[in-house]
Amino acid sequence: xxxxxxxTYGTCQGGIAFADLDINNVRAxxxxxxxxxxxxxxxxxxxxxxxxxxAIFASGIWLGGLVNGELRMVASDYGxxxxxxxxxxxxxxxxxxxxxxxxxxxxxxxxxxxxxDTGVATADLSDWPFQLGAPVIDGDGDPNNYNLAGGDRxxxxxxxxxxxxxxxxxxxxxxxxxxxxxxxxxxxxFSFKRADALNNTTFYKYKLINKGGAQLTETYFGIWSDxxxxxxxxxxxxxxxxxxxxxxxxGDDFDxxxxxxxxxxxxxxxxxxxxxxxxxxxxxGGTGFIYYNNDSTVQGNPDAGDDAYRYLxxxxxxxxxxxxxxxxxGFSEEPVExxxxxxxxxxxxxxxxxxxxxxxxxxxxxxxxxxxxFTLDPGQAIDIVYGIVWSQSSDRFLSVQQMxxxxxxAQAAFNVNFQLPPPPDAPRIEVSEMDRTVVLTWGxxxxxxxxxxxxxxxxxxxxxxxxEDKTYTFExxxxxxxESESDLTGQRIATFDVxxxxxxxxxxxxxxxxxxxxxxAAFGTDSGxxxxxxxxxxxxxxDLFFGVxxxxxxxxxxxxxxxxxxNRVVVRPTRNLSSGGGTVIDLDNAGVDIVGESIAAPSxxxxxxxxxxxxxxxxxxxxxxxxxYTDDHDxxxxxxxxxxxxxxxxxxxxxxxxxxxxxxxxRPMTQGPDVAVIDGLSFSVLGPPDDFKSxxxx
Numbered sequence: 001x002x003x004x005x006x007x008t009y010g011t012c013q014g015g016i017a018f019a020d021l022d023i024n025n026v027r028a029x030x031x032x033x034x035x036x037x038x039x040x041x042x043x044x045x046x047x048x049x050x051x052x053x054x055a056i057f058a059s060g061i062w063l064g065g066l067v068n069g070e071l072r073m074v075a076s077d078y079g080x081x082x083x084x085x086x087x088x089x090x091x092x093x094x095x096x097x098x099x100x101x102x103x104x105x106x107x108x109x110x111x112x113x114x115x116x117d118t119g120v121a122t123a124d125l126s127d128w129p130f131q132l133g134a135p136v137i138d139g140d141g142d143p144n145n146y147n148l149a150g151g152d153r154x155x156x157x158x159x160x161x162x163x164x165x166x167x168x169x170x171x172x173x174x175x176x177x178x179x180x181x182x183x184x185x186x187x188x189x190f191s192f193k194r195a196d197a198l199n200n201t202t203f204y205k206y207k208l209i210n211k212g213g214a215q216l217t218e219t220y221f222g223i224w225s226d227x228x229x230x231x232x233x234x235x236x237x238x239x240x241x242x243x244x245x246x247x248x249x250x251g252d253d254f255d256x257x258x259x260x261x262x263x264x265x266x267x268x269x270x271x272x273x274x275x276x277x278x279x280x281x282x283x284x285g286g287t288g289f290i291y292y293n294n295d296s297t298v299q300g301n302p303d304a305g306d307d308a309y310r311y312l313x314x315x316x317x318x319x320x321x322x323x324x325x326x327x328x329x330g331f332s333e334e335p336v337e338x339x340x341x342x343x344x345x346x347x348x349x350x351x352x353x354x355x356x357x358x359x360x361x362x363x364x365x366x367x368x369x370x371x372x373x374f375t376l377d378p379g380q381a382i383d384i385v386y387g388i389v390w391s392q393s394s395d396r397f398l399s400v401q402q403m404x405x406x407x408x409x410a411q412a413a414f415n416v417n418f419q420l421p422p423p424p425d426a427p428r429i430e431v432s433e434m435d436r437t438v439v440l441t442w443g444x445x446x447x448x449x450x451x452x453x454x455x456x457x458x459x460x461x462x463x464x465x466x467x468e469d470k471t472y473t474f475e476x477x478x479x480x481x482x483e484s485e486s487d488l489t490g491q492r493i494a495t496f497d498v499x500x501x502x503x504x505x506x507x508x509x510x511x512x513x514x515x516x517x518x519x520x521a522a523f524g525t526d527s528g529x530x531x532x533x534x535x536x537x538x539x540x541x542x543d544l545f546f547g548v549x550x551x552x553x554x555x556x557x558x559x560x561x562x563x564x565x566x567n568r569v570v571v572r573p574t575r576n577l578s579s580g581g582g583t584v585i586d587l588d589n590a591g592v593d594i595v596g597e598s599i600a601a602p603s604x605x606x607x608x609x610x611x612x613x614x615x616x617x618x619x620x621x622x623x624x625x626x627x628x629y630t631d632d633h634d635x636x637x638x639x640x641x642x643x644x645x646x647x648x649x650x651x652x653x654x655x656x657x658x659x660x661x662x663x664x665x666x667r668p669m670t671q672g673p674d675v676a677v678i679d680g681l682s683f684s685v686l687g688p689p690d691d692f693k694s695x696x697x698x
Contacts (some may be wrong), residue, residue: 003223005078009180012098012170015085019104023160024191024199024565025049025488026390032104032164034185035060043228047200047266047390050486052500054259055390061206062368063183064309065178065219066378072216073176073305074168074183076173077366079223083185084170087132092182092211094169104164105129107154113447121148128154133186134163134209157418158190158203165416176305182212194423195549195563197406207460210376220312220372220383223270227365229264231257234362236350236398238340239289241368245269245389245407246289246369250396251350251362266392266604267399271407273414274385275371279329283287284371288337290322291367300328301366312370316673326353327360332642341617344400385414391614412461421457421472424450424550424564431507432615432680435575438535439613442477442548442567446660450474450550450564454677459557472552475502476524479533480566482545490547490566494533497524507559521561522551525611532612538573547571609681616680620650624685633664646676655679 015032018039022028022228027370029037029044037045045056062075074082086101088094095101103155105124115121115693126608130136130146139151146152154161166185166697173180186207192198227248229235236251250265272286290311300315302308308318314337316329325331325348328339345351350360376382386409393404413420425443427450455474462470462672476497480490486519506579536543554560611617626646632638643658655678656671669675673684 002245009172010084010094010096010098010170012084012086012094012672014171015083015098015102015166017085017164018164019106020044021160021162021191021202022049022188023158024193024201026191026200026202028191028202028388030104030162030164030187030189030638032085032102032166033085034074034166035079035080036080036082038584040079045388048488050488052259053230053255053261053266054100055227055266056234056388057226057363059223059225059227060222061185062222062308062312062370063181064221064222064305064312065181065216067179067212067214067216071178071294071305071309072181073173073178073308074181074225075222075305075308075449076175077226077301080174082173082175082180083166083168085165086167086170087165088167088182088184088209090211092169092213093121098167098170101132101165104162105527106133106162107156108160109156110159112153113445115654117149117445117447125154126313129163132165135188137369143337154309156190157205157534158268159193159254161188161190163188172401173305176308178305180212181216182210182214184209184211186199186351190418191563192413192420193426195392195565196559197409198420200406200564201387201389201409201410203385203418207381208376208384209381210378213378215378216376216524218373219276219376220309220370220374222312222368223272223386224368224372225270225366227268227367227406228426229268230255230260230313232258232259232364233563235365236340236344236360236362237291237365237367238342238344238349239338240269240343241338241409243404243411244272244286245404246272246286246367247400247403248365248367248402248547249344249400253396254612262390263391264394265396265399266390267396267403267408268391269403270369271387271389271410272371273387273411274383276376276382276384284374286369286371288312288370289339289341289367290314290328290337290370291365294364294366299327309369312372314370321530324348325355344397353454359396373461384669387414409424413584418461419460420573421459421562422449422514423562424474424576426565426567427477427548427550429546429548429567429569430613430616431569433571434573434615435542436538436573438538438544438546438571438573439532439615440479440535440546440548440569440571441613441616441680443531443534443677444658446664449678451664452534452656452661452670454661454667454670455550455552456665457552461558462556465556467556469554469556472554472557475500475522475551475553476529477531478523478548478549478551478563478566480547482547482568485545485570487545491547492523495523496527499526499528502553505553505561507561522553524576525644528673530674530682532682534612540573540575543572591629606686609678611675611680612677612682613680618648618650618679620648620679622655622678622681622683623647624650624683627658629659629668631666632665633663641668643669644685646678648679 064073097427135155247269255261255265275284321335324334336521342349347355394403425448432439479494483488503524507521547568550564646656
């Protein structure tokens with residue numbers, strides 16, 4: 001039939017490209033073969049990145065359906081894989097050389113911001129393959145090109161995205177032993193860098209295009225996984241039909257082995273956010289969950305495509321249905337679509353297989369989470385979206401509950417098409433290492449959303465809520481110290497917050513969906529904001545570990561506190577400052593105030609600079625110049641206000657550009673204590689309400 005249609009599979013070699021999705025707490029190694037996280041050696045779905053625990057051994061996608069009653073499959077477990085790099089042409093033919101397309105394109109939001117600041121693009125940002133289908137935000141008015149200099153941008157989701165393209169016509173299907181489908185697969189994997197559960201989550205969006213020229217009926221899509229949650233030999237699996245989750249958790253209280261999580265076993269869930277969208281825009285979603293053993297029994301490893309298709313359909317290798325209880329076979333005659341759908345430790349979970357508390361023996365599990373049946377017509381494209389959520393609590397049962405709670409945030413992200421309010425950008429830290437002393441100073445670049453503490457972002461979840469304040473607004477900074485590089489929790493050692501009456505803030509955390517608990521999320525004291533912190537009496541020549549985090553507040557949101565990622569640094573106090581050629585820094589000047597002198601009209605305002613980092617002081621003169629800025633975005637109602645620049649009078653460099661800040665934010669520069677740290681000086685500005693005035697710092 002394929003020969004009659006003029007289609008033959010190619011002679012492509014398997015893809016060798018790989019890329020790490022690694023902007024948050026997860027490092028996930030991705031391949032362009034149809035498999036994920038493992039390819040022959042070195043499984044890599046590590047959470048946390050700095051730890052030793054590995055959460056998934058291997059994963060991938062399965063697709064199967066019928067063409068005129070004949071089975072066609074794209075599937076694999078540990079290879080040989082059945083997808084090859086590159087697109088299919090309009091006739092469904094593979095490239096003559098798939099190696100031309102053997103590349104994965106990795107772009108971060110920060111890459112885009114850096115390009116806008118510097119004009120220098122990474123190779124993947126510059127080469128973003130719009131002509132192959134990679135999504136683009138049109139910025140030059142021409143939707144049929146990719147013109148980076150003209151304003152076009154990769155349309156990634158999250159803070160980091162990796163895009164690649166595959167097809168199943170590149171060579172013969174030697175795992176499933178079926179004819180190919182003629183499917184093109186475009187993938188966008190992405191993740192968010194945040195201070196909440198999304199920091200432990202990765203997302204995957206697959207576009208499947210039927211270019212085979214034949215209708216595929218009774219079609220199923222599956223997410224296959226050999227999770228190996230830490231120690232491979234002590235896993236349990238389960239499902240949650242209400243939330244559409246298939247998950248793995250630990251079958252005992254201690255997770256041993258080199259990849260294990262010791263006394264705090266986590267849980268990991270796959271959520272089918274969007275299955276095939278079929279007639280009348282119905283999202284099929286997840287429709288079945290099955291596990292199988294690493295053996296050759298009727299509940300064991302699939303033997304080629306026929307068995308794999310049975311598992312996609314939710315039946316055992318002998319075509320018998322999954323039944324409630326036990327191991328899903330022989331305990332009862334009640335057919336079910338989801339295995340182990342009880343909430344651990346309740347029945348039917350692996351902790352209670354019979355309602356009397358009988359447990360399964362923990363072992364090395366594999367599972368398949370499937371969606372179907374549906375029909376895929378020639379030329380039809382469908383999108384599949386799923387996420388992987390990793391969570392850890394104090395024991396294995398609570399980890400499952402925490403995972404289900406964390407999944408609610410991942411689901412909410414999908415519900416708004418991942419257009420989440422960006423958290424405050426993490427502070428950028430500068431470090432000075434001196435004799436038994438360390439000074440941390442921090443701020444943000446003009447392209448960051450919290451430049452000069454200006455973060456103010458609408459919460460889309462409040463769009464239809466009748467409240468006045470719908471924006472998260474900058475509130476303060478937290479300073480943390482850690483015992484080591486692998487310490488993920490640390491200890492908060494200071495908080496500097498806006499003096500506005502918002503101090504301690506309690507957010508409601510619901511880890512079980514039935515028993516909400518209160519958690520202190522902010523520890524403000526109305527201390528006033530600072531952008532520096534000095535650590536005294538430190539031990540020289542010893543590594544110390546610190547982090548700084550920004551946070552925002554909105555009283556009408558849940559949560560009320562919205563935190564940035566924590567920017568961490570390693571510092572080593574030393575008597576000799578290498579950047580000063582070995583000069584010992586005199587710390588006596590730390591904390592000294594320098595009062596500005598008015599050099600224009602007599603002033604009713606004031607400017608002051610405090611030395612917070614003696615090692616960074618340049619000895620230059622500085623000027624604070626007040627200017628009148630007119631915002632004429634609405635020509636009929638222009639608005640004028642006073643703002644200011646901070647200028648290095650010695651070099652002429654404008655350190656803070658008040659007009660640019662006003663153009664970006666629509667408001668004047670903040671006035672008050674410690675508005676910015678520049679060259680080791682903390683500037684406090686109490687400006688005049690009228691008339692141009694200028695102050696000079698000498």
